[in-house]
Amino acid sequence: MTNNVIVLDTSVVIDGWVSHQVESGDYRGFRIVVPNVVLAEIEHMANQKRDVGKLGLNELERLRSLADNGIIVLEFTGERPSIAQVHDADRGELDALVRDTASKLGATLVTSDSVQAAAGRIMGLEVTVIAKKRPDSIVTLEEFFDERTMSVHLVENNPPRAKRGEPGDWELVDLSDHVLAFEELDQLANTILERARQDRASFIEIEEFGATVVQLRNYRIAIARPPFSDKMEISAIRPITKLDIDYYGLSPKLMNRLESRAEGILISGSPGSGKSTFAAALAEFYSKKGNVVKTLEQPRDLQVTDDIVQYAPLDRSMEKTADILLLVRPDYVVYDELRKNSDFQVYSDLRSAGVGMVGVVHAGSAIDAIQRLILGGRVELGQLPSTVDTVLHIEAGRVAKVAALSLKVKLPTGMSSSQRDLARPVIEVRDFERGVLEYEIFTFGGEKVVVPVHGETRPVMGERRETFERGTPGESVPISVSYSHKKVTVYAGKKYVKMRLDIFANDQYLLTTVTGRNGEASIRIKTRQGSALVDALEENATLTAKVAQSGDID
Structure with missing residues (x-):
């Protein structure tokens, strides 16, 4: 070792091994030089809320x-x-300054960066490369997985656990009795980050203070540290199956729609249901049909063929990525997944530009996925069917439901035909396979409402209109309640036209109201009754109704 003087670069400071070497006796009494360019780079990383910056500062504090x-x-x-x-810095500017410092001092350059080490040797410097080490108790991430493991969950002060099985049919099991310590998880996390930096097939997707997301080949890894989490955690997810579209056994009718008509698709489902696996199969289906297919992902973990290019946010913005995609002119874009308002806006903008879109969204049902799209005006109601025409809901790795959307100008179901002036644009949501109308979405009283229709179909022209029975006193009444800045609307349906209804909140009597000719009752929001209804809605109370004892007002 030259003159017992060593110069540290950024990589070895971040890795934290120099202090361990000193404590083990290797560098005791040495003059350890840290160039100010290294301190500035680490400080910049910490100011950018990157975990590696905090790790570097911690190491410098230990050395001090x-x-x-x-x-x-x-x-x-x-x-x-x-x-x-x-x-x-990523172009080598700061590394060159560190090598210059080592050269001027005649010192040994200490690094854990193989490129920096090679450049130092070329310059004639004495170089020490500190190899990665890990405690004997830690295994590599891959050793936690077997062929049936969907995900691994490593939490400080807990034994390692894994989900084993397949989407919709899995169990959480303990992998051993060993309780994981912070030091073990910290070193495993650092090893994961180093592997991601050195492997061209891997990348660090998100790096914030306390939170890092890594795509390590086909493993999606989330690393959480205090203060973001109360304890350290590493969660790794790996797809256990890669399927093609034939596996799902879709009907010829649905296959024809996907191939020729569906251009605005949502794939919905709960976490772990197999949404992304189906999205990857659909992406490859479109690619095999001669289409140019791209993906928008963060993290980029869809398992697709090499002809499909996977895009991440450009400068942390999917909007900027979408601008580039329009220049590439894809036929289809798979967006995995839609979470924030900006994601839904990008999806809508690309669809409006004529790009076929497939969006993946967390939702408990097909109608929940649609409601997420219209939430807060993410998509205007009139644009909804042209933005999304098909929703495929996934449960337990299978397509459990297909909903088709279309726009009609009509009188909403349940309104009296004598009130033709109430006709308006209505979004019909039908069960695709059966053609049955299940929901209607329209604007009423300034509010967007989603009304379940429960299998009603349009009457055939010339068919004799069915006569509906009237409600009877004491009968329970299914109601829907909405409100705007002026009024509260209670909708009961045509069976309860011109009837007195008793309204209850959590089974406690609230008020009595009278429905009009369309089965609705409107109550001014500034009245005592209107305020009581609004309070009940905002408290998430269960609202029910019964026909009053003197129910009929005719």
């Missing part, structure tokens, strides 16, 4: 403590880099 105790001599030397040099 060792120096204060007289175990080493710690020096900071050289000028701070310019802002431009810090931003160009």
Whole structure:
């Protein structure tokens, strides 16, 4: 070791191994030099809320403590880099300055970066590469997985656990009795990050203070540390199956729609239901049909063929990525997944530009997925059918429900035909396979309402209109309640036209109201009754109704 003087680069400071080497006796009494360019780069990373910045600062604090105790001599030397040099760190600008410092001091360059080590040797420097080590109790991430493991969950002060099985049919099992310590998880996390940086097929998707998401080949890994989480956790998810569209046994009618008509598709389902697996199969189906297919993902974990290019946010913005995609002119884009308002906006914008869209969304049912799309005006009601025409709901790895959307100008189901002036644009949501109308979405009283129709179909022209029976006193009445800034609307349906209804909140009597000719009652929001209804709605109370004892007002 030259002159017992070593110069540290950024990589070895972040890895935290120098302090361990000192504590083990390797560098006791050494003069340890940290160039100011290294301190500036680590400081910049910490200011950017990146975990590696915090790790680097922690290591420098440990080295300072060792120096204060007289175990080493710690020096900071050289000028701070310019802002431009810090931003160009990935181009080797700062690494070159570190090598210059080692050369001027005649010191040994200590690094854990293989590229930095090679460049130092080329310059004639003495170089020490600190190899990665890990405690004997830690295994590699892959050793936690077998062929039936969907995900692994490693939590500080807990034994390792895994979900084993398949979508919709899995169990959470303990992998051993060993309780994981913070140090074990910390070293495993650092190893994962280093592997991701060195492997061209892997990448770090998100790096924030306390939270990191890594795509390590086909493993999606989320790393959480305090203060983001109360304890350290590493969760790794791996797809256990890669399927094609034939596996799902879709009907010829649905296959024809997917191939020739469906261009705005939502794939819905709960976490772990197999949404992404189906999305990947659908992407490959479109690609095999001669279409240019791209994906928008964060993280990029869809298992697709090499002809499908997977895109991530550009400068943390999917909007910027979408701008680039329009120049690429794809036929279909798979967006995995729609979470925030900006995601739904990008999906809608690309669909409006004529791109076939497939969006993946967390939802408990097909209608819940549609409601997420219209929530808060993410998509205007009139644009809904042109933005999304088909919703495929996945349960236990299978297509459990298909909903088709269309726009009609009509009188909403349940309204009296004598009130033709109430006709309006209505979104019909039908069970695709059976053609049965299940929901209607329209604007009423300034509010968007989603009304279940429960299998009603349009009457055939010339068919004699069915006569509906009237409600009887004491009969329970299914109601829907909505409100705007002016009024509260209670909708009971045509069976209860011109009847007195008693309204209850959590089985407690609230008020009595009278329905009109269309089976609705409107109550001014500023009245005592209107305020009581609004309060009940905002408290998530269960609202029910019964026909009053003197129910009929005719």
